[in-house]
Amino acid sequence: xxxxxTVILAAIAAVAISGTAMTPAMxxxxxxxxxxxxxxxxxxxxxxxxxxxxxxLQVAETLVGADDGGLPVPSIAQAWTASSDGLxxxxxxxxxxxxxxxxxxxxxxxxxxxDRARTSAAGMLVNAPITAIAAQGxxxxxxxxRPFTALPALLMHSSAIxxxxxxxxxxxxxxxMIGSGPYRATLVEPPLRVELERFAGWWGPAPAIARAxxxxxxxxxxxxxxxxxxxxxxxxxxxxxxxxxxxRNARLDTRVQPIPxxxxxxxNAAAPYFDDVRVRQAxxxxxxxEGIAEAILRSPAxxxxxxxxxxxxxxxxxxxxxxxxxxxxxxxxxxxxxxxxGADGILAxxxxxxxxxxxxxxxxxxxxxxxTAIQAQLREIGIDVSVAxxxxxxxxxxxxxxxxxxxxxxxxxxxxxDPIGTLLQDFGPQGGDWGAMNWSNAELIAAxxxxxxxxxxxxxxxxxxxxxRILQRELPIVPLAxxxxxxxINRRVDGASIDPFELSYRLSAMRWAR
Amino acid sequence: MxxxxxxxxxxxxxxxxVALLVGVACFxxxxxxxxxxxxxxxxxxxxxxxxxxxxxxxVRAELGLDRPWPIRLAAWLGGIATFDLGVxxxxxxxxxxxxxxxxxxxxxxxxxxxxxxxxxGIPLGIAMALRGGALDAGGLVVAAALxxxxxxxxxxxxxxxxxxxWGLLPAAGYDNAAAWPxxxxxxxxxxxxxxxxxxxxxxxxxxxxxxxxFARTKGLPESAVLRRHVLRNAGVPVVxxxxxxxVWLVEGVVVVESLFSWPGIGHALIHAVxxxxxxxxxxxxxxxxxxxxxxxxxxxxxxxxIDPRGRRA
Numbered sequence: 116x117x118x119x120x121t122v123i124l125a126a127i128a129a130v131a132i133s134g135t136a137m138t139p140a141m142x143x144x145x146x147x148x149x150x151x152x153x154x155x156x157x158x159x160x161x162x163x164x165x166x167x168x169x170x171x172l173q174v175a176e177t178l179v180g181a182d183d184g185g186l187p188v189p190s191i192a193q194a195w196t197a198s199s200d201g202l203x204x205x206x207x208x209x210x211x212x213x214x215x216x217x218x219x220x221x222x223x224x225x226x227x228x229x230d231r232a233r234t235s236a237a238g239m240l241v242n243a244p245i246t247a248i249a250a251q252g253x254x255x256x257x258x259x260x261r262p263f264t265a266l267p268a269l270l271m272h273s274s275a276i277x278x279x280x281x282x283x284x285x286x287x288x289x290x291x292m293i294g295s296g297p298y299r300a301t302l303v304e305p306p307l308r309v310e311l312e313r314f315a316g317w318w319g320p321a322p323a324i325a326r327a328x329x330x331x332x333x334x335x336x337x338x339x340x341x342x343x344x345x346x347x348x349x350x351x352x353x354x355x356x357x358x359x360x361x362x363r364n365a366r367l368d369t370r371v372q373p374i375p376x377x378x379x380x381x382x383n384a385a386a387p388y389f390d391d392v393r394v395r396q397a398x399x400x401x402x403x404x405e406g407i408a409e410a411i412l413r414s415p416a417x418x419x420x421x422x423x424x425x426x427x428x429x430x431x432x433x434x435x436x437x438x439x440x441x442x443x444x445x446x447x448x449x450x451x452x453x454x455x456x457g458a459d460g461i462l463a464x465x466x467x468x469x470x471x472x473x474x475x476x477x478x479x480x481x482x483x484x485x486x487t488a489i490q491a492q493l494r495e496i497g498i499d500v501s502v503a504x505x506x507x508x509x510x511x512x513x514x515x516x517x518x519x520x521x522x523x524x525x526x527x528x529x530x531x532x533d534p535i536g537t538l539l540q541d542f543g544p545q546g547g548d549w550g551a552m553n554w555s556n557a558e559l560i561a562a563x564x565x566x567x568x569x570x571x572x573x574x575x576x577x578x579x580x581x582x583x584r585i586l587q588r589e590l591p592i593v594p595l596a597x598x599x600x601x602x603x604i605n606r607r608v609d610g611a612s613i614d615p616f617e618l619s620y621r622l623s624a625m626r627w628a629r
Numbered sequence: 630m631x632x633x634x635x636x637x638x639x640x641x642x643x644x645x646x647v648a649l650l651v652g653v654a655c656f657x658x659x660x661x662x663x664x665x666x667x668x669x670x671x672x673x674x675x676x677x678x679x680x681x682x683x684x685x686x687x688v689r690a691e692l693g694l695d696r697p698w699p700i701r702l703a704a705w706l707g708g709i710a711t712f713d714l715g716v717x718x719x720x721x722x723x724x725x726x727x728x729x730x731x732x733x734x735x736x737x738x739x740x741x742x743x744x745x746x747x748x749x750g751i752p753l754g755i756a757m758a759l760r761g762g763a764l765d766a767g768g769l770v771v772a773a774a775l776x777x778x779x780x781x782x783x784x785x786x787x788x789x790x791x792x793x794x795w796g797l798l799p800a801a802g803y804d805n806a807a808a809w810p811x812x813x814x815x816x817x818x819x820x821x822x823x824x825x826x827x828x829x830x831x832x833x834x835x836x837x838x839x840x841x842x843f844a845r846t847k848g849l850p851e852s853a854v855l856r857r858h859v860l861r862n863a864g865v866p867v868v869x870x871x872x873x874x875x876v877w878l879v880e881g882v883v884v885v886e887s888l889f890s891w892p893g894i895g896h897a898l899i900h901a902v903x904x905x906x907x908x909x910x911x912x913x914x915x916x917x918x919x920x921x922x923x924x925x926x927x928x929x930x931x932x933x934x935i936d937p938r939g940r941r942a
Binding site: 167241274304330332333343344345478507508509514515540547 | 685800
């Protein structure tokens with residue numbers, strides 16, 4: 116914004132404050148702007164950092180998309196096949212499709228864009244055993260060094276969005292957001308704002324809504340005020356304390372949908388505290404998940420009974436005995452593991468007090484409250500927990516330098532729609548930054564390895580069940596609560612739906628109701 | 630004229646010192662803070678789900694964070710000497726370009742807030758000095774209450790009342806003129822509370838002075854007494870106090886921008902602190918420091934314009 120414009124706007128605003136009320140927008144549909152508000156800021160144009168915003172706004176697309184069950188569906192690629200040995204995947208392009216700048220959305224451009232995405236250390240494709248990405252006739256071929264069934268899922272990740280050749284500068288840095296989706300960005304103003312216009316050249320059915328805007332509003336109070344005030348049509352992540360109030364508002368359709376993100380307690384399974392599985396089980400038994408879900412998260416149904424949410428139907432095991440709250444049993448387990456209460460009521464073993472630090476961060480405002488609730492609950496079974504509110508980077512940092520003892524965060528098991536990608540990162544032989552620490556299990560690794568290669572349906576079902584059961588028994592990370600994703604939709608808008616994998620806002624399927 | 634040049638020269642030296650001090654202090658603070666900068670930058674860039682040790686090591690290598698600190702500080706000082714503020718560690722954008730956008734947003738908001746606070750606080754202060762009684766006492770209570778309330782709460786209250794309850798103005802956003810009044814009023818209420826009290830005290834002092842009595846005694850109508858004697862004499866402390874208020878303004882901007890999603894310097898400063906984005910932190914702190922010096926210089930000039938004694942000195 117230029118200084119001059121700022122001054123003019125200031126002058127207009129001074130007039131506005133003299134009491135002029137806004138009149139409801141009565142403009143024609145073509146001029147109506149669908150306003151999307153969400154907490155995420157635009158940190159530059161690098162797909163690894165802000166690709167999710169442009170993918171959700173349908174400015175940029177990925178090679179394949181996902182349906183509500185996480186299964187791959189056509190997107191830029193209209194069809195694909197894998198060779199019989201599983202090593203060469205061939206993705207067919209759509210003839211005649213173009214990017215927003217009019218350049219052809221052909222195999223050469225797509226292969227070049229994906230090849231750039233593959234080199235980013237923070238991207239998703241780096242986790243796939245890709246040896247080459249090439250254009251061959253009307254198709255993009257991806258060659259692997261070993262069979263890897265999760266490849267389509269990894270290609271759905273926002274760090275693998277496909278951009279036009281003109282989006283990059285000579286060094287391969289993204290300098291313009293030029294994708295191929297149903298909306299094109301007419302204004303990108305980091306860190307807060309994007310404006311969109313319908314792209315007439317999109318390969319799919321033309322969207323009903325012609326214009327849209329995105330505003331990043333990091334504060335939850337402000338987002339809920341914007342929903343209630345009618346200044347936003349779609350508000351993502353309504354804070355838990357505002358959900359009930361917004362649900363009573365007749366102008367809003369406030370939906371709460373579970374997503375595959377689980378709030379967990381990461382435990383350092385090295386000596387002297389959590390190396391004994393009985394101690395980890397005792398910690399789990401000492402936590403009152405029901406109380407936390409009700410009092411802090413305001414949603415009793417999110418109490419985690421196991422690591423995977425029920426909506427991950429292929430991974431959730433309905434007959435697994437639920438994680439329980441049983442402080443008396445917890446104390447027995449701790450006693451059996453050799454921990455005896457000291458004079459101050461805190462357990463000790465070999466002269467070592469059971470005093471640990473729990474790291475968490477406040478980007479998710481419920482986490483500090485949960486941490487202090489856990490602090491109080493674990494004190495009841497004789498564990499002295501200090502809570503340290505840090506930034507989220509301190510958790511992977513503490514994992515690497517070994518100083519981490521306990522951490523509370525929300526882990527997304529569907530960073531890509533197939534949880535296998537996240538599970539391989541979290542529970543491999545070395546553990547994972549956001550997963551196990553100083554803990555590994557050969558049986559679990561065998562199951563995960565089997566799941567990432569070719570496997571029949573029965574074998575897959577068994578291996579997935581094994582994963583849930585081993586994690587429930589061994590508790591390298593302790594599930595606390597599942598995750599509700601609350602979205603407030605103004606009733607001006609019809610046809611809204613929530614993507615359980617947070618890949619898209621699905622604006623192109625919405626229309627004005629009135 | 631000499632006084633004018635002296636005042637400006639003093640502020641210019643001050644500006645250079647502020648630049649150096651702020652830059653070095655920002656650098657030192659980030660160096661001394663616990664925690665690993667590479668992890669902070671990685672989590673700011675890639676989000677919590679993707680902030681891994683691998684990403685942090687890639688950031689460290691890319692940005693040369695493992696170079697010894699004197700080399701990194703010298704690189705920044707070398708840059709600032711040629712007016713190059715560097716690039717943001719998070720977004721990779723040129724800091725000066727980003728600041729250019731943010732500065733406009735912050736300056737506009739600050740000026741509007743100052744104008745609003747003057748428009749509300751100064752007339753009310755004069756009215757209190759003239760009328761006294763219940764108006765004066767009530768004003769004191771309101772001013773104390775407003776000044777004691779954090780800007781965050783005032784903003785939230787205004788948002789809930791005006792945007793949600795009455796639906797008159799948008800709660801946040803900056804894409805149209807209607808979005809300006811709420812954040813500006815949030816800043817202005819705190820400012821007006823103070824300028825009202827200062828104006829009232831200054832006006833009351835002048836009203837009680839012998840020369841004001843003389844003006845009345847010689848038969849000047851009350852409006853002329855107010856215009857010619859009271860306002861000008863009371864003006865100097867009021868304008869001088871504006872300079873002091875800027876501290877509140879700068880502090881308020883950080884909170885208000887964050888609450889109202891305003892893409893200004895304060896908003897950028899918070900993010901730079903969280904992400905340990907040193908060039909951005911230095912740039913934002915520098916801009917705020919220089920803005921402070923510039924506004925103080927403007928206050929000096931205004932005081933000189935109002936008070937002829939300073940010009941002769």
